[in-house]
Amino acid sequence: MLNESVTSLPWRLIKRVLPQHTDHGGVMWHGAYVGWLEEARVEALSATGYP
Structure with a gap:
């Protein structure tokens, strides 16, 4: 059973x-999203009690 904090929208x-996520013009580099998606996935699994 999933924790309600994960299933509620x-x-x-x-x-x-951060500055390291941008180019010299201050535009965010698209590759930074991949790391953030992984971090969100790990946090969602952690909220369900998954180690």
């Missing part, structure tokens, strides 16, 4: 765009 992981 909306579910958010708030992140700050």
